[in-house]
Every structure is written in C-alpha cells, then in structure tokens.
Amino acid sequence: MARYELVKRSVALITLTNPPVNALSSAVRHGIAKTMERALSDPKVTAVVICGENGRFCGGADIREFAGPLRGPPLVPLLDSIEAGEKPVVAAIEGVALGGGLELALFCHYRIAHFKARLGLPEVTLGILPAAGGTQRLPRLIGIPAALELITTGRHVSAQEALKLGIVDQVTEQNACEVAVEFALRAVAKPLSSRRLSSLTTPCPPNLDALLEAVTMQIQKKARGVMAPLACVQAVRAAATMPYSQGIKRESELMATLFNSGQARALQYCFFAERTAGKWTLPSGAQWNDIKPREIRSAAVIGLGTMGRGIAVSLARVGIPVIAVESDKKLLETGRQMVIGMLERDAKRRGVSASHNLLKFTLGLQDLKDVDLVIEAVFEDMALKKSVFRELSKVCRPATLFCTNTSGLDVDALAGVTDRPQLVIGMHFFSPAHVMKLLEVVCGPRSSSEIVATAMSLGKRMGKVSVAVGNCPGFVGNRMLKPYSDQATFLLEEGATPEQIDKALEDFGFAMGVFRMSDLAGLDVGWRVRKESGLTGPDVDPKNPPRRRQGRKYCPIPDMVCEQGRFGQKTGRGWYMYDKPGGTKAKPDPLIQNLIEMYRNRYGIQPRNITDQEIIERCLFALANEGFRILEDGIAARPEDIDVIYLFGYGFPRHRGGPMFYASMVGLQRVLERLEHYHQAHPDVPHLEPSPLLKKLVACGSPPVQKWREHIKTMHSHL
Numbered sequence: 001m002a003r004y005e006l007v008k009r010s011v012a013l014i015t016l017t018n019p020p021v022n023a024l025s026s027a028v029r030h031g032i033a034k035t036m037e038r039a040l041s042d043p044k045v046t047a048v049v050i051c052g053e054n055g056r057f058c059g060g061a062d063i064r065e066f067a068g069p070l071r072g073p074p075l076v077p078l079l080d081s082i083e084a085g086e087k088p089v090v091a092a093i094e095g096v097a098l099g100g101g102l103e104l105a106l107f108c109h110y111r112i113a114h115f116k117a118r119l120g121l122p123e124v125t126l127g128i129l130p131a132a133g134g135t136q137r138l139p140r141l142i143g144i145p146a147a148l149e150l151i152t153t154g155r156h157v158s159a160q161e162a163l164k165l166g167i168v169d170q171v172t173e174q175n176a177c178e179v180a181v182e183f184a185l186r187a188v189a190k191p192l193s194s195r196r197l198s199s200l201t202t203p204c205p206p207n208l209d210a211l212l213e214a215v216t217m218q219i220q221k222k223a224r225g226v227m228a229p230l231a232c233v234q235a236v237r238a239a240a241t242m243p244y245s246q247g248i249k250r251e252s253e254l255m256a257t258l259f260n261s262g263q264a265r266a267l268q269y270c271f272f273a274e275r276t277a278g279k280w281t282l283p284s285g286a287q288w289n290d291i292k293p294r295e296i297r298s299a300a301v302i303g304l305g306t307m308g309r310g311i312a313v314s315l316a317r318v319g320i321p322v323i324a325v326e327s328d329k330k331l332l333e334t335g336r337q338m339v340i341g342m343l344e345r346d347a348k349r350r351g352v353s354a355s356h357n358l359l360k361f362t363l364g365l366q367d368l369k370d371v372d373l374v375i376e377a378v379f380e381d382m383a384l385k386k387s388v389f390r391e392l393s394k395v396c397r398p399a400t401l402f403c404t405n406t407s408g409l410d411v412d413a414l415a416g417v418t419d420r421p422q423l424v425i426g427m428h429f430f431s432p433a434h435v436m437k438l439l440e441v442v443c444g445p446r447s448s449s450e451i452v453a454t455a456m457s458l459g460k461r462m463g464k465v466s467v468a469v470g471n472c473p474g475f476v477g478n479r480m481l482k483p484y485s486d487q488a489t490f491l492l493e494e495g496a497t498p499e500q501i502d503k504a505l506e507d508f509g510f511a512m513g514v515f516r517m518s519d520l521a522g523l524d525v526g527w528r529v530r531k532e533s534g535l536t537g538p539d540v541d542p543k544n545p546p547r548r549r550q551g552r553k554y555c556p557i558p559d560m561v562c563e564q565g566r567f568g569q570k571t572g573r574g575w576y577m578y579d580k581p582g583g584t585k586a587k588p589d590p591l592i593q594n595l596i597e598m599y600r601n602r603y604g605i606q607p608r609n610i611t612d613q614e615i616i617e618r619c620l621f622a623l624a625n626e627g628f629r630i631l632e633d634g635i636a637a638r639p640e641d642i643d644v645i646y647l648f649g650y651g652f653p654r655h656r657g658g659p660m661f662y663a664s665m666v667g668l669q670r671v672l673e674r675l676e677h678y679h680q681a682h683p684d685v686p687h688l689e690p691s692p693l694l695k696k697l698v699a700c701g702s703p704p705v706q707k708w709r710e711h712i713k714t715m716h717s718h719l
C-alpha cells in the first residue's frame with residue numbers, strides 16, 4: 001500500500017499504491033508509517049519524496065472506512081513524525097491532493113505540483129472537516145481569509161492558483177516526482193524550522209471577528225441548517241486564536257461532533273450514490289461497463305424554446321457541432337440570438353472562447369440527414385412530437401439516434417412511429433438545461449443497450465449526472481412530484497398558506513418551497529397537462545362531485561389561480577406577486593389569500609392550524625412513498641438513483657441525502673405509521689396509502705437503504 005525505493009542513492013521515494021485514487025485506507029496509513037520509519041532511520045537516506053501511483057497523489061481518507069470503527073494508525077501522530085524529522089520531506093503532487101491527501105502534503109516540508117494537479121479540502125462536502133490538521137495548518141500557510149474560503153466551501157484549486165496562494169512551492173510541467181527528487185536533494189542542507197507549519201503563527205487579519213461573522217452569516221443564508229461549514233469556521237477561529245496544540249484539540253472535538261451526525265452520513269451517502277447512478281443495468285443483462293457507446297460527432301436540436309436553447313448550448317460547449325431547427329423564421333432568429341448570447345456568457349464565465357462556429361440554424365429538417373443524433377425539444381404535445389419523429393424517420397440516415405426531451409410523455413409511443421424504435425430514447429433535461437446537472441435517460445422497452453450507453457455517455461460528456469430510468473408517465477422525478485405537490489395544495493385547503501408551506505420546506509433545506517418552485521417553472525404547464533388528462537377544463541363531466549376527479553380527491557385551487565392569468569414569475573403573478581413580469585422577488589399576495597378563503601367558504605371547509613411537522617411529513621412521506629412504488633415497478637433500479645434525481649433536479653437538500661435516504665433516516669417504521677395515520681384521515685388520497693414495498697421492508701426489519709435492492713430484485717423491471 002506504500003512502496004519504498006531508494007533513488008539517486010540517497011532519496012527515499014515513497015509511493016502510495018491504493019488505486020484508483022490512493023485513498024488513505026488503514027493499510028495505506030500502515031504503509032506510510034512503516035516506510036517513513038525506514039526512511040528516517042536509514043543513514044543513507046538524506047531526503048524523502050512522497051508521491052502517488054498512476055499519476056494521482058492522494059484522494060484523501062478512504063471514505064468507505066468511515067462507516068466502520070477506526071482501524072490502523074491515526075493520521076495526525078503519524079504525520080507529526082514526518083514534520084518533526086530532520087530530513088526534508090517533499091510531496092510530489094500529480095492528479096489530485098484532496099482532503100487527507102492535501103493534509104499529508106501540508107505535513108511535508110515542501111510541495112511540488114504538476115501543472116494539471118488539483119488541490120483542496122473537500123471534507124465539508126462530506127459533512128466533516130479537515131481533521132488531520134488541515135484547519136490549523138492551512139491558515140498558518142496562506143492566511144485566514146483564503147483558508148477559510150477553501151475549507152468552508154471545499155473548492156478545488158488548480159496548481160497555478162495553489163502556487164499563487166502559497167500552498168505549493170513550485171509548479172512543473174515535467175514529471176512531478178522527478179522534479180521533487182531533485183528539489184529534495186537541493187533541500188538537504190537547508191534548515192527546516194520555517195518549513196514546519198505547526199511552529200508558525202497564523203497571520204491574522206485585523207478584522208478577524210467581523211470576517212468570521214460575515215462568513216458565518218453567508219453560510220447560514222446559503223446552506224440553511226448545514227452543520228459542517230459552521231464547524232469549519234470555528235476550527236479556523238481556533239487556528240487564529242490558539243496555539244497549534246490547542247487548535248488541533250479543538251479541531252478534533254469539532255470533528256467528533258460532525259463525524260457521527262446524520263448530516264455526515266447523508267453527505268457521504270450522496271457521494272457514493274452519485275457514482276452508483278452511472279452504473280446502469282438492463283433486464284437483458286447489458287450494463288454500463290460492457291456496452292460501447294457510439295461516438296457522437298454531430299447532433300441536432302429541434303425546437304429552440306427554453307429547453308432546446310439550453311440543450312444546444314450544452315452540446316456546443318463540449319465541442320459537438322449542432323444544427324438547431326425551428327419552425328418559422330422569427331422563432332429561429334430569436335432562438336439563434338438567445339443561444340449565441342448564452343454561449344458567449346458561458347464562455348466568458350469559463351474563460352474560454354465561445355464556439356459559435358459549431359452552431360448552424362435552419363428551418364428545414366432535411367438538413368439533419370447526416371447527423372449522428374437528434375434531440376427533439378418541441379412543445380410538450382404528443383401529436384406534434386409524433387409528427388416530428390415521423391418526418392425524422394424519412395430524412396435521417398438509418399443509423400441516426402433519436403432522443404426526445406419530453407418531461408413525461410410515453411417514449412415508447414414515440415418510438416413506435418419511427419422506423420427505428422430500438423434507436424429511440426428519452427433524454428429528459430431540466431430547465432435551464434445548460435445549468436441543471438440532472439439528465440434522466442428514459443429507456444423504453446425497445447431501446448437498445450447501445451443507445452442507452454450512448455445517451456449515458458453523452459450526458460457525462462456534457463457534464464451531467466445521468467440516471468437511467470424506465471418509461472412511465474412522468475418517469476421518476478415528475479411522477480414523484482405529483483404526490484408531493486398534491487399534498488401541498490391539500491394543505492392549502494385545510495388551513496395553510498403558500499408561504500407557510502414554502503417556509504417549512506425551505507427550513508427543511510429545500511432551495512425553494514413547492515409554490516415558489518412552481519412559480520419559477522410556470523403554472524400553465526401543469527394546467528395544460530391537467531386539462532389534457534381530463535382533470536379540469538370543459539371536458540370534465542359536470543356530474544363529478546366537487547373536489548373529486550377520476551375517483552380520488554382533487555384540489556382545483558391551482559386551476560383557479562391559472563384561470564386568473566397568473567402563471568408565475570413570467571407573468572409577475574402566481575402563488576406570489578412579483579414586482580414585474582420576470583421578477584424573482586416573491587411577496588405574499590392578499591389576492592391569493594382571498595381566493596383560498598372564498599374557496600374554503602364555498603365548500604364549508606373550516607381552516608385548522610397546521611404544524612410544520614405535518615407539512616414536512618405529508619409532503620415528504622408522500623414523495624418517498626411514490627419512490628417505493630417506483631422501485632416496485634422497476635422504473636428506477638435503486639433508491640440511490642431516485643435520490644440522485646431529487647438532489648440534482650429538484651433541489652432536495654444534500655445534507656438530508658435524498659427522499660429515500662431521508663425516509664431510512666427517519667425510520668421506515670415511523671414513515672409507515674405516519675402514512676397509515678394520514679391515509680386514515682384522507683382515505684380518498686391513494687398516494688398516502690403505504691406502498692407494499694415499504695411494508696415489506698419494515699417487515700424485514702427496515703434494512704439500510706443500500707440493502708433495499710435485495711428485496712426488490714425479484715420484482716418486474718422496466719429498465
């Protein structure tokens with residue numbers, strides 16, 4: 001786990017060998033202890049270089065080991081011996097030095113980085129803090145403001161920025177290990193006292209308290225209820241106000257509180273869930289690591305509305321030539337200007353030049369005859385989409401892959417009108433498509449493994465977190481959204497206000513409550529879907545009892561809001577009022593309150609006091625309950641996939657892990673009991689009836705989320 005060699009006759013070269021990222025597992029820590037002891041005690045050795053195998057220095061602690069008891073030597077005393085030694089130790093940083101990896105480098109006397117290396121202390125993203133001296137040593141090296149920013153955000157920096165900040169001593173374009181060996185030889189005769197960070201005083205800004213206060217407020221505003229960044233601020237304060245030995249003690253006390261917290265478990269779960277989600281499997285046995293994706297050299301996007309524009313930008317900025325199609329000249333010109341503007345702003349932000357030359361705009365589908373892949377992003381209307389796909393079958397070469405960006409329509413029905421159903425798949429982007437990281441790859445029953453592999457790989461190339469899901473109305477994300485938002489509107493009827501519900505959800509950690517999110521997305525979209533599915537509008541059978549549709553409870557308040565032309569932010573009015581159409585600052589609107597009161601009076605509903613706990617339980621347990629049904633139906637393969645969809649597509653708070661992980665943290669037994677309770681009170685709301693899978697898991701002793709799959713795998717799969 002750590003290889004020892006003598007190079008240049010007097011330099012001990014210690015190589016960490018734990019692929020793929022040389023994480024500091026207990027075996028690696030043992031390896032470092034043994035090899036360092038050998039280097040420090042061998043009189044032939046005058047200097048030491050530490051590097052990592054396969055061009056990666058070290059990705060930090062082995063996160064998998066966090067779930068069990070600590071084994072192997074603790075890192076800090078081990079690293080103390082490195083720093084205290086009289087032989088210069090140089091870290092040769094290639095690839096990454098992250099978390100414990102950077103902390104290891106900070107115990108070395110010198111650091112050489114390859115120009116492509118990335119460095120950082122991302123512990124905060126895992127719900128912990130850099131507790132191998134990172135919070136005490138980095139401020140001593142680069143000062144409080146810069147260290148505070150890096151430690152509280154977990155941001156990675158490039159080698160060049162690390163040099164500017166003073167984290168590394170040299171950046172090289174050559175082999176960092178060879179450069180470090182030469183550097184170590186030159187350092188042999190030099191005094192080491194100033195290189196021992198623990199002996200330095202932290203350079204302190206005069207306005208320390210104000211700075212820490214400002215950062216604390218910023219964190220509380222941005223990451224409501226998240227513990228780790230606040231603990232990081234306290235640890236950095238200790239670096240500024242305490243001697244090193246006491247600071248280290250404070251660091252470890254703060255770490256102890258964080259380490260066993262539910263937030264740390266949730267964030268570490270998210271880290272692995274995100275990586276698991278890319279590993280798709282189909283019922284045929286085909287899977288992510290044995291099917292070769294097709295190379296996509298050109299693409300087309302049909303429809304330059306909000307979604308189409310974002311998709312075109314996402315493709316062009318990763319170097320894929322795009323032909324963008326619109327149906328009339330005016331729309332094409334507007335789309336063209338918008339796409340170019342977006343591409344330019346994006347390029348400016350990333351400090352690169354905009355790839356205009358990759359874009360072509362046209363009115364004719366016949367221009368798509370040679371493209372490798374088409375993404376249809378026209379209006380959400382089945383008849384229109386079918387006609388587009390029929391046309392495409394006529395003009396495109398037989399090998400062209402067809403994708404639809406529908407947010408919930410039947411992908412297989414679209415495949416059925418083409419001459420190549422096996423080459424049709426859903427690529428459901430989220431708005432704005434060039435910003436949002438989630439991509440649902442919707443596999444129809446006839447989608448070939450090759451097109452699944454290609455869509456997943458294209459998603460990755462575009463920087464998306466792609467999740468393969470099955471084909472059903474709303475797929476995973478939007479299907480689950482329905483019971484969640486239905487509960488919110490039922491709560492309105494019963495006595496809550498939009499702002500009360502939103503506040504409860506935002507206090508829970510959502511970026512936006514359900515009503516503010518609907519205002520942002522546009523209320524007319526859901527209204528149109530409800531009209532098309534016969535839930536509202538002139539086609540509704542007048543014999544329907546009020547507040548019931550299709551045999552279940554129905555709340556028409558969202559329709560009443562739309563009937564007044566209130567479509568959300570874009571019209572300046574929705575569940576809230578805004579200062580102007582397109583405005584973003586939401587204010588409660590007395591007209592909405594009146595509308596709800598009139599509605600309650602009409603139906604004789606006596607409003608009652610609703611607690612935040614009821615809001616959270618009804619909205620989130622209904623959400624997770626639908627997740628269990630989705631798992632039963634085989635629409636998602638794993639609970640991790642559902643959680644990743646909610647984290648990246650719906651603003652679910654990461655420190656809660658996602659709806660399925662949250663349910664497991666609350667306790668499946670408790671979720672079941674509360675659903676039973678609410679279902680008894682609302683028997684006409686089927687979404688509150690506990691799903692069979694939830695009952696089954698409770699009957700099996702509520703296994704941890706990672707084990708649910710064992711209880712699902714015999715079930716039918718649509719993936």
Ligand SMILES: CC/C=C/CC(=O)SCCNC(=O)CCNC(=O)[C@H](O)C(C)(C)COP(=O)(O)OP(=O)(O)OC[C@H]1O[C@@H](n2cnc3c(N)ncnc32)[C@H](O)[C@@H]1OP(=O)(O)O
Nearest residue numbers: 020021023059060061062063064075098099100122132275
């Ligand atoms: C000992 C003192 C305590 C210190 C605290 C810490 O150090 S906490 C850990 C801090 N480090 C991190 O947060 C880094 C986490 N890793 C990454 O950000 C990325 O993996 C990477 C290093 C930037 C590499 O990214 P890349 O996209 O190239 O690969 P993947 O992310 O797909 O990872 C490949 C596989 O490696 C697993 N893995 C990565 N890092 C760790 C880790 N620190 N511990 C355990 N496992 C790790 C990852 O899960 C992938 O595994 P697969 O099985 O292949 O999915």
